[in-house]
Amino acid sequence: MVFHSRIALAEDYDLSQSQIDEYQNNGHILLRNVIPESEIPELRIAVLRAHEALKAEEEDFQNAFRITQNQWQISDVVRAHVLSKRYAGIAAKLLGCRDVRIYHDITFFKDGLGKGKRTPWHQDGHYWPLDTDKCITLWVPLIDCPVDMGPMSFVSGSHLSRHAEHLPISDESDEYIRNLVEKENLSVHPAQHMNAGDATFHSCWTYHAAACNTTENTRIAFAIAYYDADATIPLQPPTNERRAANLARWFPGAVPGGPAATAMNPAILSPCD
Numbered sequence: 001m002v003f004h005s006r007i008a009l010a011e012d013y014d015l016s017q018s019q020i021d022e023y024q025n026n027g028h029i030l031l032r033n034v035i036p037e038s039e040i041p042e043l044r045i046a047v048l049r050a051h052e053a054l055k056a057e058e059e060d061f062q063n064a065f066r067i068t069q070n071q072w073q074i075s076d077v078v079r080a081h082v083l084s085k086r087y088a089g090i091a092a093k094l095l096g097c098r099d100v101r102i103y104h105d106i107t108f109f110k111d112g113l114g115k116g117k118r119t120p121w122h123q124d125g126h127y128w129p130l131d132t133d134k135c136i137t138l139w140v141p142l143i144d145c146p147v148d149m150g151p152m153s154f155v156s157g158s159h160l161s162r163h164a165e166h167l168p169i170s171d172e173s174d175e176y177i178r179n180l181v182e183k184e185n186l187s188v189h190p191a192q193h194m195n196a197g198d199a200t201f202h203s204c205w206t207y208h209a210a211a212c213n214t215t216e217n218t219r220i221a222f223a224i225a226y227y228d229a230d231a232t233i234p235l236q237p238p239t240n241e242r243r244a245a246n247l248a249r250w251f252p253g254a255v256p257g258g259p260a261a262t263a264m265n266p267a268i269l270s271p272c273d
């Protein structure tokens, strides 16, 4: 396997204690210039190419976004980013763990001219098959993403709740969470303009959604999902079919109660783990 060494990707991101506190209190944070500017054009081209190469596996989620996954396994450029210590260092500090492993990477292409519909409110935890809450997603647009292109909104503090755990992303999860927000007067943090390379990080339990893309361009967003490197596979069988499918797909050969650490889940900060 070829590992690119790009100096900018090994450079630490300067994360303050107040940013770590903000993430831990709210369950989400927007950080500027996470992807070094010099690296964005090459990554954007690589992600678009890899998406085309994986086109047969593309899934369209309710016309909200189109995904392909684990580009890091087919593209050297994407791999250099997904395995970068810079991003993993942020994820580990926000989660408060010594290291993180890769769950998967994923594209979130939302088509322009209103074809890319709203992303319903949902909680990713419905899908994650792990015995830890220390799960986090870095989400980054690879072109500038104004508010009318559909960057994400979050419900601050919802990472402490499990109320929508039973619901996959759907109109039902959307309505359920909207009702919770209204009834419990929860704090919605509205979407903010993001420049290419700015990134949001959200917990797998944070309620999140995105608006329809009414601009002329496709929202080319890419995400990397990480979890605590010391996490284990639950002893109990998965409690829904999506967790079961994800367990089989992203942790091949892992055993209940054992480490969540297959060849598909490299630890990033201490790669010999």
Ligand SMILES: O=C(O)CCC(=O)C(=O)O
Pocket (backbone or CB within 6 Å): 064, 065, 108, 110, 119, 124, 137, 139, 208, 209, 210, 221, 223
């Ligand atoms: O890109 C979107 O609209 C949704 C992304 C999302 O749900 C996620 O990153 O967990």
